[in-house]
Amino acid sequence: xxxxxxxxxxxxxxxxxxxxxxxxxxxxxxxxxxxxxxxxxxxxxxxxxxxxxxxxxxxxxxxxxxxxxxxxxxxxxxxxxxxxxxxxxxxxxxxxxxxxxxxxxxxxxxxxxxxxxxxxxxxxxxxxxxxxxxxxxxxxxxxxxxxxxxxxxxxxxxxxxxxxxxxxxxxxxxxxxxxxxxxxxxxxxxxxxxxxxxxxxxxxxxxxxxxxxxxxxxxxxxxxxxxxxxxxxxxxxxxxxxxxxxxxxxxxxxxxxxxxxxx
Ligand SMILES: [Zn+2]
Numbered sequence: 001x002x003x004x005x006x007x008x009x010x011x012x013x014x015x016x017x018x019x020x021x022x023x024x025x026x027x028x029x030x031x032x033x034x035x036x037x038x039x040x041x042x043x044x045x046x047x048x049x050x051x052x053x054x055x056x057x058x059x060x061x062x063x064x065x066x067x068x069x070x071x072x073x074x075x076x077x078x079x080x081x082x083x084x085x086x087x088x089x090x091x092x093x094x095x096x097x098x099x100x101x102x103x104x105x106x107x108x109x110x111x112x113x114x115x116x117x118x119x120x121x122x123x124x125x126x127x128x129x130x131x132x133x134x135x136x137x138x139x140x141x142x143x144x145x146x147x148x149x150x151x152x153x154x155x156x157x158x159x160x161x162x163x164x165x166x167x168x169x170x171x172x173x174x175x176x177x178x179x180x181x182x183x184x185x186x187x188x189x190x191x192x193x194x195x196x197x198x199x200x201x202x203x204x205x206x207x208x209x210x211x212x213x214x215x216x217x218x219x220x221x222x223x224x225x226x227x228x229x230x231x232x233x234x235x236x237x238x239x240x241x242x243x244x245x246x247x248x249x250x251x252x253x254x255x256x257x258x259x260x261x262x263x
Contacts, residue, residue, distance in 0.1 A: 009101040023149030029075035036121040043124040134163040143169040
């Protein structure tokens with residue numbers, strides 16, 4: 001993850017609200033300022049159809065109190081329930097301060113990350129091969145930007161980024177608070193950080209499959225990285241393990257050195 005740019009706001013009136021409402025409103029504000037095309041209708045349609053094919057196994061508990069709100073086009077929100085009205089007014093006051101101050105951030109995202117192209121929010125990416133779906137915060141055909149409102153290790157969401165990106169450039173916008181200050185930090189993610197492990201897994205299973213066919217399922221592959229690298233293989237007949245042969249060589253002459261069963 002390489003740091004590329006940061007923006008920073010200070011104001012006596014800045015305030016972070018508890019639960020995740022600050023994160024949600026900042027994301028909504030950024031969306032409205034970028035004039036994104038919201039893909040949520042398509043996403044929800046797909047998810048609804050998909051859900052009909054699934055069996056519900058349970059619900060994860062959530063301790064967060066969610067304010068029910070309508071998301072307005074100017075970046076503010078409107079409370080649905082009367083009890084939340086006062087709080088929502090305070091939130092909107094802060095949102096409008098942030099709105100004035102983040103114009104340079106918005107310009108940077110538009111020009112430098114998305115190259116002035118039309119930006120989507122909530123785009124759904126479906127990988128049929130792996131049976132995985134992922135939703136992008138912001139995206140175009142060339143890049144995705146994931147907004148994180150808490151400090152999180154990339155290891156915790158690298159698979160999400162891998163599927164979301166679908167070979168596009170990956171950026172992260174991290175927002176964090178320090179009392180009356182709000183920071184925005186933009187990082188570019190090296191795709192290797194997200195995809196290397198996945199690629200290795202895929203390569204290994206492809207090679208395993210081919211060797212299984214060639215050896216009549218008598219040879220198992222425990223590790224494989226590349227055709228020109230040595231593999232760890234195991235004979236299922238005599239349990240012998242060896243690591244001294246290259247992958248392409250084993251594929252060509254596929255036998256266990258102990259049993260010498262040529263396939
Ligand atoms: Zn053997």
